[in-house]
């Protein structure tokens with residue numbers, strides 16, 4: 001904040017000195033200065049308020065965005081009513097310094113589907129609209145089937161992002177691929193391009209369209225959902241911003257999910273809350289990614305389905321699969 | 327358009343005869359008005375279907391999360407394909423200097439304009455949020471092939487339109503005083519639109535230059551529009567789309583669809599506009615040969631597209647090919663390949679089949695085949711994603727178009743017919759000046775045998 005304030009006052013001192021390099025350059029600076037001035041006055045305003053409230057010294061501890069613990073006078077805390085604009089700006093930037101990553105331990109998945117319902121609750125989705133879905137997989141007729149939760153893989157080389165004509169779906173610096181429902185034109189090119197079938201489209205009015213009507217659109221939550229646009233797994237970036245684990249990760253009763261920061265080389269199990277070293281977890285268990293040969297560089301890793309449950313329904317899934325196509 | 331550099335000197339008698347013949351069908355006849363009323367009523371029915379789609383969302387179509395591109399996109403590809411024929415006939419054949427395309431050039435141009443214009447609307451009908459169309463301009467991201475497509479289709483449409491208009495100029499000037507039987511407003515329009523064309527040598531010199539530039543520009547643009555359209559699929563990783571020959575494969579297919587459309591239009595105009603003297607057996611014979619040529623090139627690409635993956639049978643490719651060859655889409659696949667391509671290709675080898683009637687009949691099959699082929703390229707691939715499709719209602723797994731989207735698609739065809747009908751009724755469908763010029767120049771081979 002202070003930094004910005006400085007910049008702001010500097011800039012207001014010499015607005016005429018703007019060199020005549022290029023108009024675009026000027027516009028850019030203008031925007032920057034505008035933002036800085038805005039931030040500056042906001043700081044002054046809060047300073048004033050602070051002066052007024054001096055003497056009331058009840059403090060609360062708050063974790064800032066960059067993970068610093070700070071103290072703030074209690075009456076200073078106000079409900080930020082974030083506008084869609086600030087939310088969308090934050091949503092585009094991501095959380096600095098992080099590289100989110102997910103590890104799914106297939107050996108533990110028993111198809112409890114708590115992840116699915118927690119996710120659908122959070123994002124106001126219908127039961128067959130999946131940000132995350134648990135698939136029944138079977139490689140061959142001779143191998144036992146297993147369950148595989150599948151989210152968006154948050155690819156580091158995301159084909160969905162390259163094809164989007166209006167930059168509605170984008171990759172953030174913290175590794176998350178998001179989709180802005182206020183921007184999406186509904187061409188569904190991204191759905192055609194995603195090899196993991198991770199994306200869904202609002203073919204009709206979204207489930208909670210009426211209830212959510214007055215909510216401010218949060219790009220990190222995709223709520224309110226918008227008819228005629230695409231949505232998909234967001235790695236619960238709204239929760240990450242609050243320092244919490246994603247909805248699915250914390251909902252799993254079986255300890256399937258690990259979630260964490262690649263930069264710190266640490267992931268936390270959503271059920272046991274145990275934090276382990278990412279590289280070691282992957283190395284020791286033979287972690288792999290889905291279809292790495294496509295070059296999409298997913299950020300979701302899988303640990304192989306050891307000890308598969310073999311008591312599957314009479315029919316092989318492969319039979320199912322073949323049937324639907326013959 | 328033939329590009330005879332010399333200023334045309336018309337023999338007044340020839341010009342008079344040609345102009346009288348070619349202007350006869352121009353104007354608002356009773357038949358035309360009935361036909362247009364029918365088209366417009368039908369169009370309104372289809373617009374109503376679109377209104378429902380706007381209200382309810384794309385859920386009124388058969389598309390769902392797995393098959394998220396359906397009939398609209400197939401239709402879009404077909405429209406772009408059919409519009410390429412303008413470039414093939416006027417651009418490539420015209421620049422080479424073939425004379426037999428003189429009476430056909432404008433028909434091809436009209437088809438190009440109509441299909442290119444409506445293609446843009448078809449793609450809008452596929453959008454989930456058509457209200458945000460302008461985002462393409464305000465937030466466009468240049469890496470996306472969709473943006474390339476929008477750019478080149480608009481460019482192609484503009485070039486085709488200019489080409490149509492510039493070659494019409496001398497005709498407007500010739501006709502403005504001759505169309506006695508048409509309403510006054512049409513004569514006035516001719517007068518204004520002819521921009522004071524005086525048939526001076528300087529004017530012709532400029533005109534030829536403009537046409538030449540347009541023809542040269544239109545060739546790469548046309549190649550671009552269909553290549554980029556094919557890339558909408560080829561840039562993805564999906565088996566069945568992930569192909570390196572999609573560009574030329576689509577392009578060659580486009581020439582087949584376009585040539586067949588021109589043939590059907592020629593046959594129609596020959597009959598109902600009474601143009602036997604101008605669209606002669608010779609012309610049908612030639613364009614029949616052209617149809618063979620483009621078909622065999624397309625056939626060659628088909629072999630490449632199916633034989634090579636069929637030989638290797640990679641797991642996912644195998645699933646896809648199995649659906650086409652023996653599975654769900656077998657009937658559709660083999661009938662488009664055999665009835666829509668191979669059989670027509672063989673038939674047009676016979677001179678008898680290159681007469682106007684049989685050729686137009688064959689072309690109808692080719693067009694139907696071409697449309698269905700686009701459908702087969704777009705839809706089945708999506709029914710075989712890499713990961714299994716589970717947990718959704720059964721009807722989501724296989725695509726079935728609904729009545730609403732079929733009506734909207736039908737509406738796009740009606741719109742094409744409206745554009746072609748209007749242009750062909752308000753202005754001469756065969757270039758008068760070029761035909762007159764041609765008849766004078768080539769005494770050895772008169773056009774009307």
Ligand code: SF4
Pocket residue numbers: 151152153154155158159160161177193194195196197198199232296
């Ligand atoms: S999994 Fe699909 S939607 Fe997610 S980032 Fe990769 S390509 Fe995009």
Ligand code: SF4
Pocket residue numbers: 163164165166167168169179183184185186187188189190191229230
């Ligand atoms: S559907 Fe939306 S997010 Fe997907 S490519 Fe189109 S505009 Fe982008």
